[in-house]
Every structure is written in C-alpha cells, then in structure tokens.
Amino acid sequence: MAHLDLTILVIDENAIRASIIEEGLREAGHAKVTVVHEVNGIARIIETLQPDVIVIDLENPNRDMMEHLFQLTRTIGRPIAMFVDRSDTASIEAAVDAGVSAYIVDGLKKERVKPILDMAVSRFNAFSRLRRELADAKSALEERKVVERAKGILMKMRGLSEEQAFALLRQTAMNEKKKMADIAQSVVTAAGLLM
Amino acid sequence: MMTKFRAQNGDNGLAAPARLASEGPRTLRAGFIPLVDASVLIAASEFGFARKEGITLDLVRDVSWANVRDRLAFRQFDIAHMLSPMPVASMLGLGSNPSPTITPFSLGRGGNAITLSTRLYARMRQQVDLAETASALENALALAKVIFSMKALGEPLPTFGVTYPFSSHNYEFRFWLAAGGIDPDRDVKLVVVPPPLTSDALAAGAIDGFCVGAPWNMVASERGIGRIVAAKQDIWPSAPEKVIGMRPEWAETHPETVSRLLVALDAAARWCDQPDNHGALSEALADSRYIAAQVDIIRRVLAGQFNLDDQGNRRIIENYFTFHAGFANYPRPSQALWLYSQMLRWGQTGLSQHGMSAAASAYRPDIYRTALGESAGPLDADVRIEGAMDGDRFMDGQVFDPSQMAEYVAQFPVKTGAANRLAGEEA
Numbered sequence: 001m002a003h004l005d006l007t008i009l010v011i012d013e014n015a016i017r018a019s020i021i022e023e024g025l026r027e028a029g030h031a032k033v034t035v036v037h038e039v040n041g042i043a044r045i046i047e048t049l050q051p052d053v054i055v056i057d058l059e060n061p062n063r064d065m066m067e068h069l070f071q072l073t074r075t076i077g078r079p080i081a082m083f084v085d086r087s088d089t090a091s092i093e094a095a096v097d098a099g100v101s102a103y104i105v106d107g108l109k110k111e112r113v114k115p116i117l118d119m120a121v122s123r124f125n126a127f128s129r130l131r132r133e134l135a136d137a138k139s140a141l142e143e144r145k146v147v148e149r150a151k152g153i154l155m156k157m158r159g160l161s162e163e164q165a166f167a168l169l170r171q172t173a174m175n176e177k178k179k180m181a182d183i184a185q186s187v188v189t190a191a192g193l194l195m
Numbered sequence: 196m197m198t199k200f201r202a203q204n205g206d207n208g209l210a211a212p213a214r215l216a217s218e219g220p221r222t223l224r225a226g227f228i229p230l231v232d233a234s235v236l237i238a239a240s241e242f243g244f245a246r247k248e249g250i251t252l253d254l255v256r257d258v259s260w261a262n263v264r265d266r267l268a269f270r271q272f273d274i275a276h277m278l279s280p281m282p283v284a285s286m287l288g289l290g291s292n293p294s295p296t297i298t299p300f301s302l303g304r305g306g307n308a309i310t311l312s313t314r315l316y317a318r319m320r321q322q323v324d325l326a327e328t329a330s331a332l333e334n335a336l337a338l339a340k341v342i343f344s345m346k347a348l349g350e351p352l353p354t355f356g357v358t359y360p361f362s363s364h365n366y367e368f369r370f371w372l373a374a375g376g377i378d379p380d381r382d383v384k385l386v387v388v389p390p391p392l393t394s395d396a397l398a399a400g401a402i403d404g405f406c407v408g409a410p411w412n413m414v415a416s417e418r419g420i421g422r423i424v425a426a427k428q429d430i431w432p433s434a435p436e437k438v439i440g441m442r443p444e445w446a447e448t449h450p451e452t453v454s455r456l457l458v459a460l461d462a463a464a465r466w467c468d469q470p471d472n473h474g475a476l477s478e479a480l481a482d483s484r485y486i487a488a489q490v491d492i493i494r495r496v497l498a499g500q501f502n503l504d505d506q507g508n509r510r511i512i513e514n515y516f517t518f519h520a521g522f523a524n525y526p527r528p529s530q531a532l533w534l535y536s537q538m539l540r541w542g543q544t545g546l547s548q549h550g551m552s553a554a555a556s557a558y559r560p561d562i563y564r565t566a567l568g569e570s571a572g573p574l575d576a577d578v579r580i581e582g583a584m585d586g587d588r589f590m591d592g593q594v595f596d597p598s599q600m601a602e603y604v605a606q607f608p609v610k611t612g613a614a615n616r617l618a619g620e621e622a
Contacts, residue, residue: 071291
C-alpha cells in the first residue's frame, strides 16, 4: 500500500470539521497527516512539511494567498497545482460543491489522490448535513420558546386558557397564511412595546 | 432585441419572448466578489435590466478569486465577475487550475488605488520634501528614497498586499513601484491579502500598504490608518478592471442567452454611469447581500471624492469609475496583450507566438459586436497601440505596440530576471 506514505496537510478554519477529516485519513491508514486552522505562516509549514497533498476548505478567503504561494512554487522546483482529474469532472464538481478542494505536487498519480478527495468530500457533506440539522433543531427550539411566551402573554392579557391561547395563535397563523412562530413573535414584540 | 431603452423601474418593459427554450434555463448563476466594480452586474439584476431581456441573474457572493475561477470551470457558475487578467491567464494555462475562459464584456474602468500606511507616508514626507498634492510618480520616487535608506539602515523591508497573482492590482502596484525605481521582487515583499481584510491588516501592521479595489482604500483612509498615494487612473487610465468571464464552450452553445445578457449589461452600464442613479446604486450595493459597507462611503467612492487621509486632505478623481463611457465595456484584445506583457515582465510566463494568440483570444470583441451591433464598438482597430493618446498615457510615458512585444518588455528598466533573459534572447 504505497499510497499510505503520502504526507497530507489539511487546512480548515473549522476545527471540528478538520478533525473529522483527520480522523477519516487516519482510519484509511494515512499516518502523516498535519492539520492547521489558519493560513498565517503557511509558507513555512509547507516548506518544512513538503506535503504531497493539501486539502483546503473553500470558505477560506485566504485561498487566494495560497494561489500566490503555489504560483511561487512553480519556480522553486516542487510545483503544486490544484487536483483536477479531467477524465472525471463529476468527482471534482462534487468536491467544489461540497466546499473542499485539494492541491497536489506535480507528478503525483491521480489514483493515489482520488480516494483522499472522495473521503474529504463525503466527510464535508456529512458535516454540512450535521450543521444543518443542528441549525434546524436550534430554530425549532427557538420557535417553541417564542410560542410559549406568546401563549403566556395572551393568557395573561386576555384571560384565556392555555388551549384557547394556542388555538388563537394557530387560527391567526392560518388566516394570515403565516407560520405560527411568526405570529407568536409579533405578539411578543407588540407586548414589549405596549407594556 | 437591439433596442436601447432608458431604464424606468424595469417593470414597464414587456417580457421577452420565450425563445431561449433550446438553450436551457434562463436563470444564469453569476459569481461575484463584494466590490464596487461588480456594480453593472448587480444593477442588471436589481434594476430590471436582466428581466427586461427575459433572463434572471442568480448572484452568488464568493470569498476568493480562486473559488470564482473554479466554480466557473466546474459549472457551478454560468458567468462570473472576474479580474481582467484572469481570462488571459487561463488561456495561457497559468494558475493552479487553468480552464479556458473568455470575456465578451468588460465591467468598466477604474476603482483601484494604492494606499500606504500613515506611518510609511509620514516617513516619506519627512525624508523628502513631498507636497500633499504630490503626483503618483512623485510619491513612488519618495517611497524609493525611504526604501533605500531602510536598506542602508538594515531595517526590515515593507510588505505590501495585492489581491491575486493574476490581478490588475498586482500589475498596477508593480508598475507604480517600478516607475519609482523600486524592484517589487527584491526591494519589498508582496503578499496576497483578501480585499475586505486589507484595512485590518494595515491597522495591525501586518502590511505597510496595498493595492485593492473600492471601497477598501477609502475605508482605510477614513479610519486614519492609510494614505492614498496613487489611483488606477494615474497608472493607466484605459486599463480594464473587472470583466464578465464565461466558458467558451458555454458561450458557443448559448449564443442567444449571451446576447441577451450583453444587452442587459450594456443597459445597466449606461445606467450606472449616470450620476443621478448613484444614490439608488449605492443603496443597492450597500446591502448585506452585496458589499455590506456604509452607503455614504459607497456614494463618495462612486463620485470619486476621496478623503486621502483623516486630516481632511481630499482629492476628486475624475471618472474614478467609468462603467460605460468611452467604450469601457469593449473587450479590446490589445488590452489583453498588455496584460500578457506584464505577465512576461514579471516572469509569470514566457513569450511565444502561441502565447500572443492565446492571450488575445481571451477578449472577444466579436461576441460584443454580435450582441450589441457593429456600431456599438469603437472605430479604431481591436489591436491598437495603447497609451498613445492624450488623457490615456501610461505613468512611465511609454506606448505599448502589441506587435513589438519583446521590445516593449525589454525597455522596462525594472523587471524580473526571467524577463531580462527573454529580452536577451530576443535581441
């Protein structure tokens, strides 16, 4: 398994995602993996580490700085270029779509790089899914909280029971074709102004 | 389709006939970087010009030029707001993911400036009898004196920020430094800093100056941390700044869509040039979906009213932004060749006949004329001698004759070793 001796550098400002990638690489048998969270001083890291593959997240605005660096490497004998397999554009499209990209040193065979990129793509996608689910769960919780508060306000100001307050919110939301959480938020805002 | 119209609110126009069916969806995904020079693209979407041509622009903000390049190459974008040298570099096979890219439409001229830290500028004034109203060249010569005394004293050399290796900013900063006698590869250190971070990097002392587009120079000068020492106009008034990039194969298979897009962009560019519209344009640009900066800064940037520093020194730069006038949207191959000359000058690539035709092929006036009519283009040749007219001189006073590429590159007193070798071989 000659591919396992590749030196891999992972650049990701998101520490959690970076560690997920790192774990994936180690599970796949790669031992020489370095993770950095910021690009300050990256030139020296690349110089000393001499990575064969660099995995970078595309949300990073410093990616243009990396481009500058790789432009310079053209002249110092160890050219680094973005990994693009023109015979398999679907896989690189999936990578860009997932928000990750890989740079490799010149001459590295694509069969050695593709599994690394594919693993990074699937982990990036899994991470996005997780983040989305977390955001959904958070907003669901927020919505429940605001409905509770609106119910409380209605019960107090209009002397309604809990069920009546809930029914009123629901009916208003249906009449106005809005989400119940939005109606509840207006109730809370209005109450804040009036009281 | 060729009808020019005055923009009202965009809703008055009749919907365009459904003729795009064979070319797929009419929604174009367009990548952009939050900068004032994306105005024409943003205005085309916001003020009804695209809708009037039956197309919808889905504008997607991105964080780096490398991303814009890759997302265009890998078909996440149909078109993109790009630096004028990017299509040229891609056709020359330069950069870490070169993929064929052309431009049929330039988004205008102007918008860049060079800002130095107030500390460095104070030293220039102290060391040289430099007037507040000094020209860009006088400022460059003063900086050269300071750098040479820094060298003599063994002080660390200044670090300057540009935005991308293949950027107008990189070439303009180098042109300005070299005009003052400073070697950008030996006398200073050039690094890449993303535009929105330039002012913070300057404040933190990570860099001592930068060349970047609007509004970031103004942001630094208003914070009192930077002094604007040269504008793009001082270096070469005709220099194209940003362009609309697309894949040549996409342009070929979507001729009708491209024509409609260009008609919409042409109308938007005319609209953006009218000072009366700058209020509405500033409001739109300031939105968090686009540039997310203060409206009044953008308004002053559009008017070219510069606070050079926080001491009240001001300069009005005429036509700081030109979105349409003087054929600003015309993609002139001789301008693509000038960009190639700077790539040669700084050793990014070598001179060859293939390089000449590849560079020129990145700019596509034929598509511009097909969409907007023969009369929409200028009367002079597509490949012309640049910098030969009053009001359009290069800062160093030279003219650029594309047919004399080797000689033009050779005559620069400051250039990289590779360009020196090139000059030797050609001579």
